[in-house]
Amino acid sequence: MGTSSYDLAIAIDLGTTYSCVAVWKNNRIEIIANEQGNRTTPSCIAFTDADCFIGDPAKNQAATNSANTVFDAKRLIGRSYADANVQSDMKLWPFKIIKGETGNPKIVVTYKGEEKQFDAEEISSMVLKKMKDVADTYLNTDIKKAVITVPAYFNDSQRLATEKAAKIAGHKVLRLLNEPNAAAIAYGLDLHKDRGDINVLIFDLGGGTFDVSLVTINSEGKIEVIADGGDSHLGGEDFNNQMVNHFVVEFKNKYNKDISKNCRALGRLRVACERAKRVLSSTTETSIDIDCLYDGIDFSSKITRAKFEELNINFFRECMKTVQGCLDDAKINKSRVDKVVLVGGSTRIPMVQQMLQDFFHGKSLCRSINPDEAVAYGAAVLAAKMIDKKNQKVQDMVLLDVTPLSLGLEEHGQLMRVVIPKNTPIPFTEEITRYTTSDNQSCFVLKVYQGERSRSIDNILLGELRLSNLPLAPRTVTSVTVCFDIDDDGTLKVSAHEPITGNNNSLTITKNQLKHTKEETDKMLKDAVKYNVDDQEYRKRVEAYNALDNFVYALRARMKDQDIRNTLSLEDCKTMDAVAKEATHWLQVNKEAEYDVLAAKSKELKCVCRSIYEKTNVRRSMTSYMSTKKN
CATH class of the missing domain: 1.20.1270.10 (Substrate Binding Domain Of Dnak; Chain:A; Domain 2)
Structure with missing residues (x-):
């Protein structure tokens, strides 16, 4: 294979239903098509007696081999078998899920005549390997480095599992990039040409996850994430599930037969429902026709766009609540949002677009980049920025994430002293000075906390930093300089320095330690409001x-x-x-x-x-x- 003039890195949007790979080449973004000529690849794996298929070939045979065709692995990755979402989803999946030895979900299939068990990471690694092969073939070289996107509210376990899957696939992960942030970079290349600062709401509704981010893009292309929100378990697959449930009930009412336990019937019905969902984005009515769905019965039915919207209206309303919550966190009125950007295939649903437009009083929605490709598009810019230091166009594109919760130190009396407030754009550095609180104090123990409560013990203890052998002196005479430095990758380094002796020490807190699930973050923020007077x-x-x-x-x-x-x-x-x-x-x-x-x-x-x-x-x-x- 040939080599490029500089090191290449690709970007992979590992989606719940479809994945996409992109690269910055010839000073522009190129979305790389697979061998079928499609610019997105189904995140689907099929196991047969003879082979293992990935992508389009797997999806094409899903209806006839449903029990051994695995999809939605992203909904399992990093979760436990006991997770309520896993328990809910597995009732509708045609493939079998069992509990592993460590409490993780195991996917059970028949492959080459034998029963095999796979972790969600292994399935995802196969998709990531497929995307790598697609890029390697197109670029005629072996690409090792990649930026991989994840939902903004993926927790520590889910992010680590995604990195593990990438490593299995042969990738060196340069960075896990939040999906709405990737989309912000993609649109930032064009939107920053407008004069002055503009506030952009990124509405990212994909196959299995939902993210909202409010960003500010200035005239120089600098992107600052003001606030974000979302749900790591909401997307197009949920809309499919509602349709499947609807037709399972209809079939039972018509024929007095329950197909909910028949994997093959469910698989075929799911394929038909997904197809119908896509058709309803452009027409007001479509039909479901499946030969010999169950017990030799041919099933035929119709569904209108209005019925589809009725089935999923609670999900759509939840999306709007999340948008409002993001604006509330940013302390920005909806009238100050200049652009609303749509990302993710599920944003093609007319009701979603209509509710967004109504929410923003008729504001037009930005769809200049294919919503299926926008995340990979922006991630490719970041990949180029991290690899090609000489390319001024991508080096000028800066992405700033935010701290979801405040970071600080415990002070005398178990008081939380905030050093970096929540929603502070990163990277960010702040120095403070601490003084001894007793005579002849020889040691400082600095406890680092994360949270919004006044009492340190009501927050999350991230770690302790000890600085010993301080010069003995009366109280408040000896001082220590403490520096909080959080980089653009979300890693926090806390360092302490005593100037007289030169003693110093540091503590590194990874981005994974700072990340929490949406539910955990929301609870901490709600508790801060609930106990505000007491605090x-x-x-x-x-x-x-x-x-x-x-x-x-x-x-x-x-x-x-x-x-x-x-x-x-x-x-x-x-x-x-x-x-x-x-x-x-x-x-x-x-x-x-x-x-x-x-x-x-x-x-x-x-x-x-x-x-x-x-x-x-x-x-x-x-x-x-x-x-x-x-x-």
């Missing part, structure tokens, strides 16, 4: 306690200074000593005191100290005046 009261109380503690410490330190004691009378020195001692004891026994009590104590102390300082200043002034008169 604010807690923060107010702890900050008041810390401020009073610092004041008392400073008072004790002043009273140890002989120069200061010399300016006070003996009686005032005794009073101040007694005040400092009593306040120290008071703080020890009133650590849980309410804010009002702390505020009152602070006012009392400051009043005593102020009266003594004022009396001392008057005495100094009188002494100075008498000295002047005498002279």
